[in-house]
Amino acid sequence: MKRTSRFTLLALLCAFGSASVWAGQAPYGAAAQDFPLSHHDRVYAAEQFSNTVSVTDPASNKLLGVIRLGDPQPGNLSPLYRGQVLVHGMGFSPDNKTLAVVSIGSNSVTFIDTATNAVKHTTYVGRSPHEAFFTPDGKEVWVTVRGEDYVSVIDAQTFEEKTRIKVPAGPGMQIFSPDGKYGYVCSSFNPQTEVISVADHKIIGSVQQASPFCPNISATPDGKQVWFTLKDVGKTQVFEATPPFKLLKTLDTGPITNHVNIVHNAHGTFAWVTVGGLNQVKVFRTDDFSQVATIPVGDLPHGIWPSGDGSRVYVGLENADKLAAIDTLTYKVIANVPIGQAPQAVAYVPNAVPQGNGDANLEPLGVAGQALTLTLKAVAGKGHTGVAPTSVSLFDQGITQVLQASVTGLEPKGDYVLALSAHADGSGKLEPLAQFKTNPAGAAIVNTVGPIRQIVDRSHAQATRYLTIVQGTAASHGKPVQVQSK
Template sequence: MMNDSKLSGVFRTSAITALVALSVSAWAGQAPGSLADPDIPVSHHDRVYAAEQFSNTVSVTDPADNHLLGVIRLGDPSPGNFSPLYRGQLLVHGMGYSPDHHTLAVVSIGSNSVTFIDTQTNAIKGVTYVGRSPHEAFFTPDGSEVWVTVRGENYVSVLDAKTFQEKTRIMLPAGPGMQIFSPDGKYGYVCSSFNPETDVVSVKDHQIVGKIRQASPFCPNIAATPDGKQVWFTLKDVGKVQVFDARPPFALIKTLETGPITNHVNIVHNEKGMFAYVTVGGLNQVKAYRTDNFEPVATIPVGNLPHAAWPSGDGTRLYVGLENGDALAAIDTITNTVVANVPVGQAPQAIAYVPNAVTEGDGTQNLQPLGVAGQAVHLSLHAVGQNAGDASGAPTSVALFDQGLLQVLQASVTGLSPKQPYILGLSDSPDGTGGIEPLANFMTNPAGSAIVNALGQIRQVVQPGTAGTDKRRYLVVAPSVAGKPGAVVQVQTP
């Protein structure tokens, strides 16, 4: 017979165990899973994958020590991939993973492909070619299908998750941008990048069962809360996020002004509650909002052009891809501070944090060193008349991604007049008063921002201290007046 003191101890132990269990279950479950799913603590079995569009690589990071293990090389840099006989993948961009955490689906926009990768061995299991310019691929929660948004056309390509072959198509308005599923697997939510409409599709029979009006036609990203109550999507061109009810009649709940070049949104559930984290590329920030009252709770500086974001399996961290920074920023979601930066390939677009991706061994098979994929030069532009050291406002960030003799230039341009034509060019003088040679013409979006690309031997003339340069040049932005550069409005920061 147990004495009173032992019995009391058992009750106390049981009570503590019950409280711990209740505490864990009260905030378990991370997107894209269900709230009922158990949290998975960060470990060496986890992996953070990033799809990098200018190096055509998938970087693989161990989040336990924030160490880059290597890259999976799906294609070559330019100009090698210009050949008509080229067989690799181009513009590696989108990413999703299977419910069993053993398969990645990686979308390459330029080669119209979905590459399936084994997370244990980093080996390619298969490649499926779909329609023009696919954007994202995600597995249904039951793991039976992979939905691929074919943004260059007007449908979602539905693949069999075992054979990787297309089984049917879901016809939608032109430009489906991305899809995510309700945690119970009942609905697929598909936003559009060309039309101001998000469609809700029944997973069971692939029929459209609801429509939500978007405030603009350019949605690149969408996320569902693990409690099955809300869906959040971003509007890149107008700098907004919208929230609608995940259940019929799918009514719009809230519109938030977030900032220029609003890229991705994802959901984190931790001991403080449930939050939506939004990457705002034009401000180089991540913003966090409560999902119950939509109040902002944090603004986190992270680096140049934050794009994708994905939480750890226990919601204690959020990883953010820095598109013009060639890095992952790891955010502690309890303190909302950056705790690590991991170098990765060129221009990370999508991120997938996959808990228990590697069940045994070190999981480094078939990985290659970062090599040329990690080579880039980073510059910035500031407004004419603004002190170059003034951090107020949002400077234009520029990355020159090395492709051998050439570089891909990508500028995240902000602070301009909305819906106006501009020229990114090279000036003979640092203040932009000399002659200007145009590199790219572009039109700003309604938020006065734009992503601008060019290709050439640009680093050799604009990087300070470059040896062998015949004539130093300077990056500038000027309005386009009758097709020619007007008065310069932004100049290269020394």
């Protein structure tokens, strides 16, 4: 649908009072017309352990199916000649016709036709890319290659890499000013966000980060602010989107602060932040930075994106395998849609399917819809108040599972072990599963693989072990600090 026809439709809707819309939703500028929510829109989630992209109709909040980009384990343990692994990042073109999906494990960007769900091309870049997004003019796709020290710039017509922009090691994500003048690239390895001129790919400014680990960044539609998250210290920072790129505010948002996005509605302009360690979404005004809402959403919220009219926000729940739909005026969760395993980035693409039902090339969830969720509670006197319990998901891969624990409430920068214990209180012989170190916020994302569900699922008689977290290392550990809840 062209912009002119969208404007005509909006005028008619408003004239008859049948819709409330507010112009300028991310990533478009404030002057852009809104897209009224419809069955033509799609919500996509990149799912890391099922290697799928889920496709949801927001008008009905119904999963239509998944685009399968790769196999679950053990298929991806063999030489990988085809298919993608660790589907993670996501962006879309300004005309809403193309989705760009980043797979960390196979170093790829997969370009998908939104109308047909068909893969148009796959471009391979450097080690462990993280996110990809189109420039506002639609001519380039910038890909942050987090395992190296550059942004890969891909021609959006040929899908070939045309140049690289050298930045400090570990670029986390990039987003653009709505006018297309600046690209903002935060870092996951260095405490520095770079501002780059889109016209000539030159670094023209820098913003000091409060920590080295930024996973996500967003620009306000009015072109005045840039917000970015710091996962390791649980903070969100804001700076001026134009020179001199002055830092405006640092907010304490909570452990495992994941993604941020901008919503404009009848009440103003707001930054929505997912806080994985609290299982919450927090909402802040962009004018005075005051917090206006705290929304409980479920286990480990990660990616977030507003609808084309700003009436809803969609959040991927990484340890719940769900997509939460939130009303932006009431701050209430109005739907939870089952999707694939461990959703990461989320993208809401308005008018993605201009005609037809848009279910071509989609597959059912299958094994991607299977997971067991557990929680670990603090041993008396060993936990911190004000944080959510550690959530654990066991994502089925056949006879084995990928275990992911969203660990919270521990000492900052401490050594710990996730283990199997013989007894519910964590006592007895321990079998270490994964050794980890918490971040400065006392949190961590811990992964391991094995036939674990069969021995910890208390709904089955054959369960013989309990999940527990102990201080120390696998070779020398102390007493339990968290144990499996029944």
